[in-house]
Amino acid sequence: MAVLKVCFFIKVLRLRSSLVSGAPLTFTLGINxxxxxxxxxxxxxxxxxxxxxxxxxxxxxxxxxxxxxxxxxxxxxxxxxxxxxxxxxxxxxxxxxxxxxxxxxxxxxxxxxxxxxxxxxxxxxxxxxxxxxxxxxxxxxx
The missing domain is CATH 3.30.1460.30 (YgaC/TfoX-N like chaperone)
Structure with a gap:
């Protein structure tokens, strides 16, 4: 369960980073x-x-x-x-x-x-x- 939380947290950080920088949003389900x-x-x-x-x-x-x-x-x-x-x-x-x-x-x-x-x-x-x-x-x- 801890691994899942860490992976989700990293994805959220990437999402926030993309939104702030204006970079294209690439969010793929199923990476983990x-x-x-x-x-x-x-x-x-x-x-x-x-x-x-x-x-x-x-x-x-x-x-x-x-x-x-x-x-x-x-x-x-x-x-x-x-x-x-x-x-x-x-x-x-x-x-x-x-x-x-x-x-x-x-x-x-x-x-x-x-x-x-x-x-x-x-x-x-x-x-x-x-x-x-x-x-x-x-x-x-x-």
């Missing part, structure tokens, strides 16, 4: 990234259990979500970022794009309130996986 909780992943995997071959792999404190071996989404900061496909984009009524981490290509952000509808979420993951290519086989070290 937190890792995804195991509770979030357990909930998502339970919601998607009807798909059968759904799994997650932990990477750098965040997760990659797989369906039948295909990476379909990233879960970063307890947010679900779906790989962008035209079918997935059409399936979501209000499309929100976001980057799961700095420098990443935009993904479709599926807000947590939509996770409650198990059938809808499972269909979204399925139609996205159907449109994505099979992952390239890993090369064996010689």
């Amino acid at each position: 990234r937190m890792t995804t909780s195991q509770t979030t992943m357990d909930f998502l995997l339970d919601q998607l259990s009807s798909l059968g071959q759904v799994s997650a792999k932990k990477m750098f404190g965040e997760y990659c979500l797989y369906l039948a071996g295909k990476p379909v989404a990233l879960v970063c900061d307890d947010q679900l970022f779906l790989k962008p496909t035209s079918t997935g984009r059409g399936f979501i009524s209000q499309v929100i794009e976001g980057s799961p981490y700095p420098g990443a290509k935009p993904h479709l952000l599926v807000t947590a309130d939509l996770w409650e509808d198990r059938d809808w979420l499972s269909q979204l993951i399925q139609v996205t996986a159907n449109e994505l290519p099979q992952p390239k086989p890993k090369k064996k070290n010689a």
